Structure formats: structure tokens, C-alpha cells
Amino acid sequence: MILYELMSYELLRVVWWLLLGVLLIGFAMTDGFDMGVGALLPFVARTDTERRVAINTVGPVWEGNQVWFILGGGAIFAAWPPLYAVSFSGFYLAMFVVLAALILRPVGFKYRSKRSSPAWRNGWDWALFVGGAVPALIFGVAVGNVLQGVPFELTPNLFARYEGAYYAKFIGLLNPFALLAGIVSLTMLVTHGAAWLSLKAEGAVAERARQIGAVTGLLTMGGYALAGLWLAFGIEGYALVGEVVTDGPSNPLYSEVERTASWLSAYGERPWIAIAPVLAFLGTGLAVRGLLSGREVSTLLWSKLGIFGAISSVGLTMFPFILPSSLDPRSSLTVWDSSSSHQTLFVMLVTTVIFMPLILAYTAWVYKVLWGKVTEAEVSENSENVY
């Protein structure tokens, strides 16, 4: 097949780097509010009916939203196999915890209302809390670790080895900077969940969500600013050395990498990327204002913009690095040396171009059908079909 020559390898790599961002941002924007609602559940809803209202605001859509996560995993596998191979095995125990929490969530949604005993329902409420809060925290911790570099090296056969004993791999992840990143991620998604509840729920649930969301929104901005300063003065960055081959074979060992003073030197080379952190502050700030003043649709959109800005800022700051190695910088994975083959990237792009618009269209239709607030009356009348 010569068709794939239509697009250069270099361009395809950049496109797939962007699509990786689209998937992560899509995941955070959609499943993010599901996780936020889960983390907020014990605090915004006190009675059983209130909890059912909160759960049913995401009830019909969490399943579709979660596919962003599954597809994210599949797309990383297909487009960035070394990233898939190195990151998930390197974060092994953390991944297990995330998986366990994410498994609790669907089961919690579906099974909670299938029995009426308070002990049963309370148990699932905590499962939903864990299923929302723990992944939100760990995803941020993972980003924090990626920014600092991960202790792996590649053998000449490209087998990934890691430093440290098994428990160190988990405990070592929980360093101060990574925890800060985890808190930013958690508060950001909690704010997003609050914005969603403010739109979809009524009365006390929506009111409590707005109060908590305003606080977590401010914490997000503070934490994000602090992480930025830490990144500027406390963490070394990475840079490619010598001639950069952008369309060579995907073998990370072919390039040379050195540590630099700071990741933030990227803002000197590409000043336009400063727009990403600006959007992160702007979106989150306006979402906080919206929560305080009781605006609904616009608050959710501002919150999405904040998420977009925050996640893009990480990607743009690190470009072209995807997963730097603290143990052996040369093994670091970059956009130019850890993608799939030219043909696979092309085939996957064609598939994405065909199906992504369809997905967006039918997802939008489903949200339209479900438009409107979830009320206590609706939940009790339709008790058999809703959660």
C-alpha cells in the first residue's frame, strides 16, 4: 500500500501526538465529571433520594464517557506502542489500583439501587467515591512523575527495565511534586463534577455542589500555579541533542538526550504555548465565578476550557518528549522515536477520521435526548429503570 505515503511520517507523528491529547482531554472533559460526581457524592447528597439524583445525573452517560479511557488505552497501544509498553508496566501497582477503582465504578452505578438495604447502598456510595476520587488523584500523580522523568532504561532489544524494588515503584511515585499534581487533578475534576451537578441537579444537591466546586476551583488554580513555579525552579527538563531526525525509525536509542535547567525553557523557544496555562487559569477562574453566581451551561463550558488548558500545557511544555527517563535519558520516548510505523499511523488516522465525527454526533444526540434536570420525582417514579 503506497497510499500512506500521502502524508509524511513526521506529519503523522505530530497528528497522533495531537490526537493523544484529544483523547486525554476528551476523557477528562466527559468521564472527568463522572469521577468528580463520584468524589462529591458523600458530600453533596445526604439522603438516599438525593444520592440517587446525583448518581442519575451521570447514570445514562458514564458508560459512553468511560470509553474515552478505553479508547485512550487502545490508541496509545496502536499509535505509541513503546509508551504503552513502558508506562503501564512501570506504573504497575498504581495501574492496578486505578483499574480496581474504575471497576468499582460501573458496578456501583448499576448495582446500588438493585437492593434497598441502607448498608448495601452506603457500601456502594463509598465504592463510587473511591471509583471517582482515586483515579482522579492517581492520573495526576502519573503526570507529575512523567514531568520528573520515570526510572526506566531500554536494552538494545528495546526491553524496558526499571530501577528499584516492587514496592518502591509504588511508594516512589508518591513524591511531593507528584502528589501536588495529583491534588490539582483531583480538585480540577471535582470542580468539573460540581459544574455538571449544578447543571443537572436541583435544590440542595446543586447548591452544595456549587459551594464545594467554588472552593476546589480556587484550589486547582493555586495548586496549578504552585506546580508551575516548582517546575520552573525545582525540576530539571530534557532536551534532544544534535540533529533531530523526525521521520526515522521508531527506536528511542537512536537519539541523544540531555538534562536541561528547566522544562520551562520551552516557553522561550515557543512563546505562543503560553496560551495553554492562560486558558487553564481563565477557564477555571470563570467556572468558579459561574458556580458562585449560579450560571449553569456556561460554567460547565468554562470548566472544560480550564481542563483543556491544563492538560495541553503539560503536553506542549514537554514536546517532543512523551515519557522521559530519569535513569537513562537516552531511553526517553519522544514523538519522533516512539510511534507506530508509518502505515499503521496512517490506517489508524483514516479510521479515526471516519469514526470520530460519528461518535461525536451520536454522543451529542444522546445528551440532547437526556437534556434537562434530573429531579427527585423522576427518580422515584421511574425507579425500576434508573439507578
Place this chain on the structure above:
Amino acid sequence: MELDVVELSRLQFAMTAMYHFLFVPLTLGLSVIVAIMETVYVMTGRPIWRQMTKFWGTLFGINFVLGVATGITMEFQFGMNWSYYSHYVGDIFGAPLAIEGLMAFFLEATFVGLFFFGWDKLSKVGHLTVTWLVAIGSNFSALWILIANGWMQNPVGAVFNPETMRMEMTSFFEVMFNEVAQAKFVHTVSAGYVTASVFVLGVSAWYLLKDRHVELARRSIAVAASFGLASALSVVVLGDESGYSATHTQRMKLAAMEGMWQTHEAPASFTLVGIPDQEARETRYAVEIPWVMGLIGTRSLTREIPGIEDLVAESDRRIRSGIIAYDALMTIREQRNDTPAEIRETFEEHGGNLGYAFLLLRYVEDPRGASDELIAKAAQDTVPTVWPLFWAFRIMVGLGFGFIAVMVYFFWYASFRAHAYPRWALRAAVAIIPTPWIAAELGWFVAEYGRQPWTVDGVLPTALSVSHLSVQDVLLTLAGFVLFYTVLFVIEMGLMLKYIRKGPTQDVDVTDAWEAQHRRRLLDRGGAPLPAAAPAE
């Protein structure tokens, strides 16, 4: 068995995959059965069919959610436990997994919410469309997963790239239309349909035994028996297609399944039962049916099917050729663009056997230093343990024929005997509910255990595919999964039984009123009175 990372990772993968597949076949089949029921409702307008749709839909939901939840593990476990595998074949294997998400799982998961939440928000036809989209999404999902799995059995459309040390895709169409994948897909979804049919049949039979929900149960049996009959026939016929394609794509697996140690003159006979002896390389007390194996395997009377011993000799040759490829690979990696043309040619010629040289890495650092003895030992490693495959396959096939018989019987009584099922038959229908799951799990066992010692047949040995993890890492997660999954299973079964005992609870009044009125209408016309349905509880 030594508890090393490879064995533990295999155990964990087998456990989580087989657990996942407790829920998948019912999802595949029940989604279609529910969609058929709702179609009848929309076409006839009789509320009983809506009641059936909602009732079976509730059970579908309880099952579906665990399929989804345990599927999350599957998507990430390759990277977690099979890091080198992910690097080595991700260029090909990742694509169908991602396309599954794009094309199928998004469809299924986005609409399944509306299936439950949309009854009052959508028109009749609108809701029916949603239900069918869920069913189509689930089934397409199986297609892409089996394309990925099919490639592990028969790795077509890919070539090794020395510069990136991995397999890379040369033809997406060959990967997609891999004959093994296509045969496996239809076989697997048919197995899912049979599973759901047996499930619906068994639960309905239980209602008839208890004289509850008779109208719902009879109609459900009619749907399950007709759909189940077609599916049971197709699962056997298409299973045979899988066997036929294995004759030329996975010859060692076929020989092991059949306990064929030596190559027999064509047409080979089929060993019905026997006791395979791995040490002595023979199957004791074999009961053989002449010609049958040759006919199934080659669809001819003249072509031979190679036995295990001949295949081992072939592995020996391929290991030696692989060593030459390995040697060339080392030179290419060192000299990159300055590699002499003849070395490249050597690699072209022998590169297809590189994976066989990797079999030696269990014993030596560098395959080039392997002695003849080690080569012979590695060649023997290509033989999977025969007896589990031999028996698993036979039990699966026996169950497959059993399902045909059951479905024919119930189809006959539903169609021509006015649902006058003998009580023993109803009891039997309840008793056999677990059997399709046994058949499905055994089928996967044959497919995956029979592929050993490879993760990708002839390309990458299992022992080489793992991540750099410690035994403690994997033990910890394995224990975690066992504990967690057991709790979830108990909860799921508890809910399933609760909702089966409870029976249909939605639309009961409207259905009863409609049916009563319908009987009166028929009586007014002077027709024979229909047997009264048992009052719903």
C-alpha cells in the same frame, strides 16, 4: 510449575480473561435476543413483548456491567504484564483494539444508557433503534477483538523491522481479513448466541415449572429455541471452519488437540477418545473413526495432516534458520545503513524464523552459542501439553452437539406441541444453564493453551513477552484480582438470582389487561378458549 513472573503473568491473564468471558457471551447473545423481542413488540404492539424486553433487559444489564468492568482490565493488561509483547507487536495488535473502541464500544456504551433510561424519552421505533445499536455494537466489538486474537494465532500482514526491533504492519487488509480471525469471530458470536439461548430457555423453563409468568416464559422459549437452534448449528459448522483453517495455519495446535503424534497416511482417522501419553508419544486406548480427521482437516481424501513428531523436526530446522537470522540481525543493528547487501539478503531469507531462535533464550544468552542438544530441547518445547487440549476439545464439541439436540427438542415442542413440555425436559433445561459457559471457556482454553509456547505463533515466545516485574508485584495483583473478582461474582450472582426470582415487575398490569381483553375478543368471535395464563405475582 515454578512460580516465576512468566507463569504468574500467564495465570493472571488466563484468570482475568476467562472471568471476563463469563459475561461476554451472555452480553453478545442476550443483546440480540432482547432486540428481537422488542422488534416483535414494535411490529405487533402487544405489551407482553415490551414486558419481555424490559425483563430480559434487566438481567442483561446486571450481566453487561461486569463485562464492561472486567473489560477495562483486559485493555490495559497487555501493557502492564506483557510489556515486551506490547512493544514487539503493538504496531499490529494495537490497531484492532483501538478500532474496537472507535467503531464498536463507543456505539454500544453510548446507547446502552438510553436503552434503560430512554423508555419515556424516545418513540417506539427510536428506542428499538437504540436497542439494535447496542446489539450491533457488542457484536462488532467481538469482531475486532477476534481480529486481534486471530493475529496472535496466525500472524499475517506483518514483517520484522530490524531497526525498531519489532513486527510492523505491511497489510492492514490481510490482518483484517485473516481467515483465522473471521472463522473465530463467527464461531465466538454464535457461541454467545447459544449461551444466551440456553440461559433464556432455562430461566423460562423454571417459570413454567413454578407455573409463573407462563405467557412470558412460553414466548421466551419460542424465541430462545428458534434463535438457539440456528446458533447451535452455526457454532458447530463454523467451529469446523476454524478447525479447517487450523490445518494450514496452526498445525501444531491441531495435532495436539487430536493427539496425532505421527503423520498418518491420508485420510487420517479421528480419535474419538483415548489417553494421550506425552512421554511415550502415543495415545493409548484410542477409539478411532477412519477417514473422519482427514475429511475435517483437509476436506480431501488425499492430503496428509502432519503429526507432532514431524512438526518437531520442522521446528528444529526453523530454529537453525532462526539462528542465522539472529546473526544477521546483530550485524544489521551494529552497522545500520552500512550493512553489506548480502547480510540483508540473508536476513530476508531467514528472518521469518527469527522467533524460533528466540525459543533458545530460555537456555542461553546468545542463540548463536546453542548446542545441538539445546536446539533439540527447544524444538521439543514447541509441543504443547497434549492431554488437556485433547480432552477440553472433546468436551466442547460434545456439548456443542448437545446444544443442537436440546434446541431441536424445544423448537419442536414450541412449534408443534403447543408448549406441552414434559416436566423432566423443563428440569433438564434448568440444569443445563451452566453448560454453554463451560463450552465457551474450554474453547478459549484450546485456542490459547494450544498456542503455547508462543504468544504470537512462530513469532514471539511467551517466556520473552513479559514485563520487567518482580514475583511479588504479580503475586500481589493476582491475589487482588482473585479476591476482588470473587466478591464481584458473588454479588452479581446474588442479584441475578434475586431478579430472576422476582420475575417481570414492569408493565404487568397493562400486559394482563391487554391479554384478558384479547382473550375476550377471541371468545366473542367464537374461537376456542385459550388456556388461561397463570396470574402474575
